[in-house]
Each structure stands twice: as C-alpha cells, then as structure tokens.
Amino acid sequence: xxxxxxxxxxxxxxxxxxxxxxxxxxxxxxxxxxxxxxxxxxxxxxxxxxxxxxxxxxxxxxxxxxxxxxxxxxxxxxxxxxxxxxxxxxxxxxxxxxxxxxxxxxxxxxxxxx
Amino acid sequence: xxxxxxxxxxxxxxxxxxxxxxxxxxxxxxxxxxxxxxxxxxxxxxxxxxxxxxxxxxxxxxxxxxxxxxxxxxxxxxxxxxxxxxxxxxxxxxxxxxxxxxxxxxxxx
Numbered sequence: 001x002x003x004x005x006x007x008x009x010x011x012x013x014x015x016x017x018x019x020x021x022x023x024x025x026x027x028x029x030x031x032x033x034x035x036x037x038x039x040x041x042x043x044x045x046x047x048x049x050x051x052x053x054x055x056x057x058x059x060x061x062x063x064x065x066x067x068x069x070x071x072x073x074x075x076x077x078x079x080x081x082x083x084x085x086x087x088x089x090x091x092x093x094x095x096x097x098x099x100x101x102x103x104x105x106x107x108x109x110x111x112x113x114x
Numbered sequence: 115x116x117x118x119x120x121x122x123x124x125x126x127x128x129x130x131x132x133x134x135x136x137x138x139x140x141x142x143x144x145x146x147x148x149x150x151x152x153x154x155x156x157x158x159x160x161x162x163x164x165x166x167x168x169x170x171x172x173x174x175x176x177x178x179x180x181x182x183x184x185x186x187x188x189x190x191x192x193x194x195x196x197x198x199x200x201x202x203x204x205x206x207x208x209x210x211x212x213x214x215x216x217x218x219x220x221x222x223x
Contacts, residue, residue: 004156032209043202043213044157093156095211102147103211105156 003027004096006106013084013113020080021109023094029074030096034103035067038091050077084113117141118205120214127221130192135217137203138185144206146179146186151200151216160188193221 003026013019023033032051036044048069050056056069068080077096081088089112095103118139127133137146145164149157161170163179163186170177174197176189190197198221204211 006156034210043215046210046212049210091154095156097209101145101206101209102159102162104159105149108154108156110154 002098002102002104004030004094004104004106006092006094006109008109009107010110011112013111015085015113016083018080018082019084019111020078021092021094021111023077023079023096023106025075025096025098025104028096028098030077030098031074032097033071033077034095034097035069035077035079036093036095038093038108040091044093047079081111084111086113089113117212118203118214120201120203120217122217123215124218125220127193127219129194129221129223131221133190133193133219135188135201135203135219136185137187137214139205140184141205141207142183144183146183147204147206147211148177148186148188149202149204151202157202190219193219195221195223197221 005024007022035047037047038044046059047062048056048058050069050071052071052074058064071077091108093108095105097103121136147162148160151157161177166181166183168179174191178187201217203214
C-alpha cells in the first residue's frame with residue numbers, strides 16, 4: 001500500500017516553455033501533497049504544500065507564479081513549471097500524506113531545460 | 115541553514131562492518147523519519163520514531179530517537195552492499211518535513 005506515482009519520470013524541454021508534472025496517490029486518498037526539489041548531491045527542499053480544493057502554500061523564496069500547483073482531487077496534484085529556464089533543471093519529487101500522517105514519496109521527475 | 119545536521123556526510127566501509135549515522139537538531143520534532151534514496155529515485159521510508167528514547171529495529175538497522183526528541187541515530191550492523199544509498203533523516207513539525215543534508219553510504223564487497 002501507500003504507492004505514489006509521478007509522470008513523466010523524465011522530461012526535456014526548451015527554455016521558455018512550460019512543463020506539467022503529475023503526482024498521484026494510487027491506493028489511498030491523500031489529504032495533503034507536497035512538492036520538493038532536489039539538486040544533485042543535495043537534500044530535498046520543500047517547495048509547497050497543497051491540500052485538495054484549496055490554494056497551495058509556498059515556502060519562502062519559491063515563486064508561486066512560476067510553479068503552479070493544482071490539487072484537483074484527493075489522488076492527484078500537478079506542478080506546472082512555467083517559462084522554464086535552465087536553472088529550473090532539477091529533480092522534482094512529490095509526496096502524499098494519508099490518514100497515518102506519514103509522507104510517501106513518488107519516484108521523482110527529472111526535468112532538464114535546454 | 116540546515117535545521118537538521120547529519121553526520122558524517124559520506125561513509126565508505128567494507129561489507130560486514132558496522133556504521134552509525136547521526137541526525138542532530140536544536141529543535142524539537144513531533145516525529146522523526148529515516149529514508150533511504152537510490153540515485154534517480156524518490157526516498158523510501160525506513161522508519162518513523164515518535165517517542166523520546168524510542169528504539170526501533172528493522173532487521174540489521176537500529177533507529178534511536180533522543181530523549182528530548184531533537185536527535186536520532188541509525189546504526190547498521192554487518193553492512194551489506196545492498197545497504198549502499200543516501201540516508202536522509204527528516205523531522206516533522208507542523209505537518210511538514212524538514213530534511214537533513216543526507217549521508218551517502220557506500221558498502222564495498
């Protein structure tokens with residue numbers, strides 16, 4: 001149980017375009033989903049917290065207009081990187097929390113902006 | 115500034131040896147979680163510790179939560195090459211996780 005999937009697993013896009021990443025909880029309903037970013041050889045940095053049906057809460061320093069988060073249902077959250085630039089290239093990981101309160105992580109999405 | 119300090123940052127040992135990874139903070143957490151992450155994958159939850167002084171064992175892995183709930187340790191007995199990975203501790207506060215910088219463990223045959 002407690003499986004979280006992400007799609008796509010990797011994506012390459014051109015500078016200036018937008019990219020959407022999906023995060024799904026497959027066998028449980030996620031009251032809250034989180035989006036993290038991880039640069040090479042670094043730890044996970046929380047970007048935002050999203051609850052179904054409400055606006056996401058962004059961490060300090062994360063541009064909400066650049067990283068659009070939509071939590072449309074209890075099993076799906078999406079992160080859209082708008083007007084992507086090479087410095088946005090990173091490993092994006094989502095997690096989902098069920099009733100136990102523990103976070104279960106997706107496999108991550110490798111974004112490369114050329 | 116890293117709220118959770120992990121040490122060491124890197125550990126390379128031979129198969130069969132023991133190792134300990136430490137996770138320290140000046141803050142109190144409601145719970146602390148340990149994850150292992152492989153390259154190109156998301157972190158996988160190993161254990162959650164909640165009670166100060168708690169000790170949990172998972173096969174050859176022993177996890178301890180400090181009495182004051184500010185620090186934790188992970189001890190691996192008789193390490194195997196399959197234990198290689200990035201070990202991350204994460205403290206829970208107000209429903210969010212704050213991660214340590216991670217400890218890269220390499221176990222060579």
